[in-house]
Amino acid sequence: MLSGKSAPGRILFMNLTNPAIKRTDTAQTDERYTKLRHMSIVPALTVPVGKQSGRYKNPKRILIVLAFIAPVLAPLLLFWIFPTFSAGYISLTDWDYMTPAYSMTGAANYTKLLTSSEFAQALKNTLVFCFSSAVLTVGGGLALASLLRRAFAGNGFFKALFFSPWITPTVAVSLVWMWIFDPQSGAANAVLKFLHLPALQWIGSSQTAMLAVVIVTVWKSVGYAMIFYINALDRVPKTLYEASSLDCASPWKKFTKITLPCISPTTFFLCVISVINGIQAYDQIQILTQGGPSGSTRTLLYLYYQLGFEQFDMGRASALAVVLLIITVALSCAQNLIAKRFVHY
């Protein structure tokens, strides 16, 4: 597609000469052609291309296009694009939200934030949380998908069962989990007792609170990963398995040499999605632990919430927002690049 910033001449020629491109951007092409023609860069064309151009320069047409894009573009500008830049600006000030006055402080918020022990702890917690929930979600999803892969009676029933937590409100199910994690009368310790394991304090102790949050997160998202894996496993060419059966390959070998490489794009996609979801996890942390005990479950996003909406330190909170933005954009770009390079059809 033509974009405003692409090298005009080259694309212009490609569009004029390449019959494979069906819908050429006539308005743009004509105008650029005329411009370049005036500058004597391109030779005159024998085919008159300007025949339809009146339609495209018609102000009514411009209005129609605007009417189609404005319903998304207006709110997008107001609630996404402007705020993103605005967050960057606020992060350079010492504004406290209460008073209208503020002054520019340059990178002070960033140095203060990045050198604070709170940030270091939150960063560590985020890494631990994202890593463990991603590994367990993706691994669990693959295990469930392998169990459900072959069609059998009740297959759909189990799929729905494993997937159902994903659609439920995190706040509601976190309340149940809170009750399950109750050290005295909760179900979690009853299970541990049954297995002859020592009881845990769960969300009451900084040693185990993160474990509890990870369990809830994985429980909620594992069915989602499973659905993607079931589709991916379906797409592995059957002929590969048949060929390896002739070679008497063991099931384990088939799994590691055929299945895993074939589904690796899905694995990668799910890992990135899980990490991005992990960075944005808030609901279950807010309900179960509020970041505690003693900051043991305070992730970067939760720290952002506390800085911005509890302490009203808008500058430092916005600096943290920018850090989160950079991490997320980097992950998305990596996902896109790698997906483009390694996905085979």
Add this chain to the structure above:
Amino acid sequence: MESRAVKQKFKHAPLSVLKLAVLASLGFAMIFPFLWMAVSALKTRQELLDFSVILPAVPQWGNYAQVLLDSPIPRYIANSVFVSAVTVAYQLFSGALLAYAVVFMNFRGKGALFAVVLGCYMVPGAATYIPCYILLAKMGLLDTYSGLIISNLVSIFGVFLLRQAFMQIPAELYEAARMDNAGHWKTLWRVVFPLTRPTFISFALIALIACYNNYMWPSLITNSPDLSLVSQGLRHFFIESGAYGTNWALVMAASTLVTAPLLLLFALIQKWFIASIGADTGVKG
């Protein structure tokens, strides 16, 4: 061939029983929180504190009645349903227009427009919360339905989903409609929409569920209990009931009533829903 298949089936029979046992126990573990939620709501305080009581001696249906008739929970559910219905309706409408423009119209800066939309997709919502909060405060829309709705009018995910579906429409069909002198508006709703209806429905469902469950942003911009969506309302309810030691039976009854509509809806459409999640939103890989 047939006999071999049968033999194989028998060979795998013990494994299947084992597999079924594994699946059944895993499945039970997965839905245990839902069952526990629904059953705990029927218990007395004494029964709740003793884990060995699995089922209540006398089901306390009064707990459900109390939440339904004498608590703000139904109001929260209505709030959530109303706000998500309006929001998703607009997201579908505007998303369809933009996707149509990007796929079928030619205009200057189309590539740039789509690049901007794509860029916004990567921005985590939380990064915009503080400026959006300030913006809503300036517009006087904090703590209003309008604020909840207008700050959530765009679903970039929806635009992508619809664009993906529109691109599958054969160019000839579109050209034919345009030849018949159908305007863009007519072409979108009479030709494109009927062909991509499944995508509209699956996006509507995913967006409705996400909107109904939404917690962080609504809880930041609304304060009055009358406006709370279910998630925030449930938290209010939990904290308020905690004044005399959490009344878990009531909290569980409330959670069950909030979750049940979603689970019922899902039970009805699960096959179709799961298929559309895997097919539409995923990467091909």
